[in-house]
Amino acid sequence: MKSLLTGLLICFCLLARAQNLPYQNNVYRHEIKSVEFYNSAKPASFPIINLGSGETVTLGFDDLSGGTRTFNYTLQHCDANWQPSNLTTAEYLESYTDDRIDNYTYSSATYQKYTHYEIKLPNRNIIPKISGNYILRVYEDGDQQKMVLTRRLYVVARKTAISATVQSSNNVALRSTNQKVNFTVDCSGLQVQNPRTEIRILVMQNARPETGLMNTAPTYIRGQQLIYNDVSINDFSGRNEFRHFDTRTLKLNSDRVAKIYKDTANTVMLLGDPSRNLPNYTLYYDNDGKFFIINQDGSDARRDADYAYVYFTLHANKSQAEGTPYIVGQFNDYQLDDRSKLQYDDRGRWYTRLQLKQGVYDYQYIWVDKATKKPDDTLLEGNYFETENEYQMLVYYRPVGSRYEQLIGFGMLNSVKQ
Template sequence: MKSLLSGILVFFCLAANAQTPPFENNVYRHEIKSVEFYNSKKASSFPIITLGSDETVTLGFDDLSGGTRTFNYTLQHCDANWQPSKITSAEYLESYTDDRITDYIYSSATYQKYTHYQLKLPNQNIIPKVSGNYILKVYEDGDQQKMILTRRLYVVAQKVAVAATVQSSNKVLLRRTNQKVNFTVDCSGLQVQNPRTEVRVLLMQNARPGTALLNNTPTYIRGTQLVYNDVDINDFAGRNEFRHFDTRTLKLNSERISKIYKDTANTVMLLGDPNRNLPDYTLLYDNDGKFFILNQDGTDPRRDADYAYMYFNLAANKTAADGTAYIVGQFNDYQLDDRSRLQYDDSGRWYTHLQLKQGVYDYEYVWVDNATQKPDDTTLEGNYFETENEYQMLVYYRQVGSRYEQLVGYGQLNSAKQ
């Protein structure tokens, strides 16, 4: 009996210490498309707002099932690792804990019928009370078991200053491919007792969570400044500029479009994509992985931009025996799943088609090798120091004795505009 009780005790201890998977940007229903989430001042911008300001974020998405449905939403406070904070909703939210999305419009003059939903936060019903990471949950009929989508929201109370530079890697073998970020955090506006345990900084490339590096301790401390410049940290693959296509109009072929067919639906055949892993960098202009819903032939792309089946084909110079290719971008949250997987055929090319709303899209291909099972977006795209990238720096602070982590600083750096 004693050993049985001990085993049960160990089980509950392990369960209590086990972490749930971190919250991430995700869409859980196939009929939900074109999810946008950004600071309302600029489309496709980083979804961050200042606590207590008049700034808002905008959420927009389409429901291709038509009609109207009851969509509710709430916010949940998280730490820097996107685990739920150990505080109640009453401690981080004013007013109500959840609400219903009531702003929607029906599509007009489109082949594909849909309902567009829109939400702005904060609003009179949902207001963040403290700074930090928040996960926005949208679900159906007030039931969080019927999850529709999740989005990461950042609420900052700017109390520190961040200064950063980008240089080539300190490692000789990586100088032609990698970008190293060195930065300093000035904590004079904070009451920090032990910077090595109370402050940590997260870096992302092009707002892409999969690139995130979390700095838990500074290289050294200089007065009120925390310096992060160790030779082995914050070394990012430069990668390549994103590929793109433009479907702002479906009346004529734009760059990268081979043919457009109109019948009961719009079908767009794109030109073939080559393997871009070449010896030298080629200058191209991109939107750092973003997408924009636009329609030159209408007045309001929220309701009159149509959908099209976009057909992609890739000459990867690799076969299905070597691995699998995926197509990713901000438009699909960089998710590697069945929806982003390409199929290989006997012609030696990889194919897929996606149903996407009119606009301008950045995208790239990720290769998952059969031997390593590790995703790599440089195998098919190339990797160059000269690539223009944006870096987001988020400074988190957990005061001694606090039960949650604050977001006390934010900075953005462009590798080509220092």
């Protein structure tokens, strides 16, 4: 009886641990900075590769604690909702189940000392065997309870073709603010018995998971084509172009930089940010929320780009009794937490300080109302149909009797360059 209870307790603990495993982009250590994860062909690109193609993704990050540490990594297969698949590791990975990051370099001629780590996947030790969603976990000393960071990886085996367009919303009240995505999926290369149960398509705006809309049923079927154009689906807020600043050099004031101070550390004061919720759209050039680590004064930004304390000031015309603004972008995974939260001063302004590596950064402010606790990324930024946005479309396929969900199609769409 005692052994039975012990066994049940172990099973319960393992189940609880599995349920608490992270399946989203996140950084769990304050000393880990500047996490980049992209298709190796283009920095800041969407982290997707074609299965068995020789393509790779690059993961790079800095450890500001200095020295060297033992960081391991592994992949886990997930379904379209980022729940773990009912597969053993041997069913979705070739070679080993985990590996150590042994490619690192120390910073050179910088105020802030750091160690830069980098890996490429697939490699000779970790190779995805099947298509689908994968969560990449990096952890310390071979212990997955010592989580360092997680990243979402997409491995596609293309069996479908996608065509898509963006138009104004069918809802008359939203036509000046919303962008509606209509698309068609060609399944002529598949044996699909019931598209409504076997196929689903995720549409994201600017690769932001929180904007994702899952399509589980086509509007109608025309031969081997699935049409998704119902008036009520895939209607996105256009939002606004991202704000940005440029610290590629710390020797002179560049775009949006008011002042640079150098002492025992670099300090960058940015120009104040006003609310941009205006009646009409204004064109700004942005990178759709991305960031790029670049050092114009060095030879290799991975090791000679320095860090700076960057000060942001927001004139929101909102008091702390009404709510709180947060600063977000791809650089912090759009996380609303204490690290992205702004503080209120006695002059009615909101401010924060972030330690960021040299480069070009997109960012925006999200307002969280104190009463409703709901985040709003248009209240301070504005919402316009004319905004240039990128849309990602991912086609998932789970045939009858299959134990996992495949990723069989991927498409990109630009709202302006259609």
